[in-house]
Amino acid sequence: VTHWHSPKFHAYFPTANSYPAIVADMLSGAIACIGFTWIASPACTELEVAMMDWLGKMLDLPSDFLASSGGKGGGVIQGTASESTLVALLGAKAKKLQEVKAEHPEWDEHTVIGKLVGYCSDQAHSSVERAGLLGGIKLRSVKSENNRLRGDALEKAIEKDLADGLIPFYAVVTLGTTNSCAFDRLDECGVVGNKHNVWIHVDAAYAGSAFICPEYRHYMKGMERADSFNFNPHKWMLVNFDCSAMWLKDPSWVVNAFNVDPLYLKHDMQGSAPDYRHWQIPLGRRFRALKLWFVLRLYGVENLQAHIRRHCNFAKQFGDLCVADSRFELAAEVNMGLVCFRLKGNNERNEALLKRINGRGNIHMVPAKINDVYFLR
Ligand code: PLP
Numbered sequence: 001v002t003h004w005h006s007p008k009f010h011a012y013f014p015t016a017n018s019y020p021a022i023v024a025d026m027l028s029g030a031i032a033c034i035g036f037t038w039i040a041s042p043a044c045t046e047l048e049v050a051m052m053d054w055l056g057k058m059l060d061l062p063s064d065f066l067a068s069s070g071g072k073g074g075g076v077i078q079g080t081a082s083e084s085t086l087v088a089l090l091g092a093k094a095k096k097l098q099e100v101k102a103e104h105p106e107w108d109e110h111t112v113i114g115k116l117v118g119y120c121s122d123q124a125h126s127s128v129e130r131a132g133l134l135g136g137i138k139l140r141s142v143k144s145e146n147n148r149l150r151g152d153a154l155e156k157a158i159e160k161d162l163a164d165g166l167i168p169f170y171a172v173v174t175l176g177t178t179n180s181c182a183f184d185r186l187d188e189c190g191v192v193g194n195k196h197n198v199w200i201h202v203d204a205a206y207a208g209s210a211f212i213c214p215e216y217r218h219y220m221k222g223m224e225r226a227d228s229f230n231f232n233p234h235k236w237m238l239v240n241f242d243c244s245a246m247w248l249k250d251p252s253w254v255v256n257a258f259n260v261d262p263l264y265l266k267h268d269m270q271g272s273a274p275d276y277r278h279w280q281i282p283l284g285r286r287f288r289a290l291k292l293w294f295v296l297r298l299y300g301v302e303n304l305q306a307h308i309r310r311h312c313n314f315a316k317q318f319g320d321l322c323v324a325d326s327r328f329e330l331a332a333e334v335n336m337g338l339v340c341f342r343l344k345g346n347n348e349r350n351e352a353l354l355k356r357i358n359g360r361g362n363i364h365m366v367p368a369k370i371n372d373v374y375f376l377r
Pocket of ligand 1: 013079080081082083125127174176177178203204205206232244
């Protein structure tokens with residue numbers, strides 16, 4: 001086993017672990033229900049609705065996303081951020097198809113799908129490109145500025161595609177990129193997305209947990225313009241894998257896109273609570289809300305905030321050590337718990353350094369490269 005919870009494990013992004021989440025997963029395993037519809041397990045569905053509301057309030061998400069606001073919005077627990085990106089893309093695709101077909105009834109579906117184009121920054125996670133492949137649409141990688149996607153670059157890309165007769169429909173804004181934990185300018189990209197009727201999906205897989213701390217919420221500025229938002233409590237919020245929290249302002253696009261209704265899945269109470277099978281790709285689903293409930297009850301908001309702040313302070317301390325040592329330099333601003341650093345000089349020196357560190361079998365790290373500059377992260 002590679003010990004992800006060893007204090008010497010510094011590869012990738014962290015994955016969460018805590019005893020309340022482990023106990024909740026054991027209970028989920030023991031109950032062993034499959035909550036694909038409300039009737040298939042009312043508690044599984046209703047606890048998920050309640051937990052996604054608690055969590056949304058902890059992040060101070062716009063109320064449009066919350067079921068308790070009484071509007072259309074609501075949350076769902078997906079397995080991973082990759083699934084959330086794909087689900088949002090498929091919802092956006094269904095929405096645009098319906099809009100375009102209403103305007104051009106003479107166009108067939110293949111013609112419209114061939115014209116659809118989505119956007120993300122050149123720093124977006126590989127799962128975004130993959131969602132484009134799985135969703136069967138073109139996805140444009142837009143050049144970032146200082147590792148962040150800016151509104152004017154997104155706007156230029158959209159306008160060029162419109163001029164070429166294409167149909168922009170979806171854009172992923174990353175808050176906390178994998179390479180360097182950079183934050184796309186949601187405040188700018190949201191305005192552009194709304195102007196061009198392009199679905200904005202926010203991928204905050206790692207950094208989203210930090211939004212439980214008010215001092216980091218400035219990165220969320222513009223969230224009211226997004227259509228869907230996702231982060232992974234299973235990365236940084238003490239909830240064991242898998243627990244990827246996703247909110248949709250109008251889930252009906254996703255629900256309608258995925259709605260196949262055989263008789264054996266229908267029930268008398270349809271419409272009174274979400275049937276989560278329509279919000280996700282698989283039919284079956286585990287009782288994942290339990291681990292969110294146990295973690296939130298056992299630790300409480302203040303302890304979770306302290307956990308995040310402690311990690312951010314470790315990163316600051318390590319970043320300061322790098323700056324104080326004349327052999328090293330930072331490859332990017334220190335954001336959240338991530339430090340991107342390198343030996344001054346060429347890439348080969350840094351590749352050799354990482355090889356030596358990992359070769360010793362004591363500390364484990366992974367590298368990244370931005371603009372051909374190789375660094376350790
Ligand atoms: N998005 C970002 C920004 C990530 O950093 C990651 C993983 O590190 C992902 C998406 C993929 O996450 P998951 O494994 O939950 O699909």
